[in-house]
Amino acid sequence: MSPARRDEEKANVHEISKRFTVEAAHHLPRVPDGHPCRRLHGHSYVIELGLRGELDESGWVRDFAEIGAAFEPVRLRLDHRLLNDVDGLANPTSEVLAQWVFEAVVPALPELAWVRIEETRSSGCVYRRDG
Numbered sequence: 001m002s003p004a005r006r007d008e009e010k011a012n013v014h015e016i017s018k019r020f021t022v023e024a025a026h027h028l029p030r031v032p033d034g035h036p037c038r039r040l041h042g043h044s045y046v047i048e049l050g051l052r053g054e055l056d057e058s059g060w061v062r063d064f065a066e067i068g069a070a071f072e073p074v075r076l077r078l079d080h081r082l083l084n085d086v087d088g089l090a091n092p093t094s095e096v097l098a099q100w101v102f103e104a105v106v107p108a109l110p111e112l113a114w115v116r117i118e119e120t121r122s123s124g125c126v127y128r129r130d131g
């Protein structure tokens, strides 16, 4: 495909997103002694899923309700948990969590383009996969 055609196709997509809130505890075992995040503490994580795609006959990329349904089993694995106990989250930084959520959700939502984690009101991470 020519670069011009690729640009044209890229421009002809929509991006939609849906946000969820998850209450969870964590600690970061790899930070230096004395770092506050070594201590057990909790966050009201905001997890946002971004999907990119063309519009179908309904005029949407994907029904927002389907995004909620696809995320629900993942939410249940995280909500009111100690994240360090969850398989794959022994070191649950925002970066690790964003990639973990991406891998957990993408089989059900192949249009998934990115996952944003907001750990606090001021700090967060986006994991993006181009494709």
Ligand SMILES: Nc1nc2c(c(=O)[nH]1)N=C([C@H](O)[C@H](O)COP(=O)(O)OP(=O)(O)OP(=O)(O)O)CN2
Pocket (backbone or CB within 6 Å): 028, 037, 092, 093, 094, 095, 119, 120, 122, 123
């Ligand atoms: N790159 C990363 N840095 C930090 C992470 C992380 O996941 N990735 N995580 C933490 C801690 O979990 C901490 O709870 C959040 O950090 P921070 O934003 O520093 O929290 P504060 O509430 O203290 O921030 P202020 O907005 O400055 O009050 C640390 N770093």
Ligand SMILES: [Zn+2]
Pocket (backbone or CB within 6 Å): 026, 037, 041, 042, 043, 119
């Ligand atoms: Zn934290």
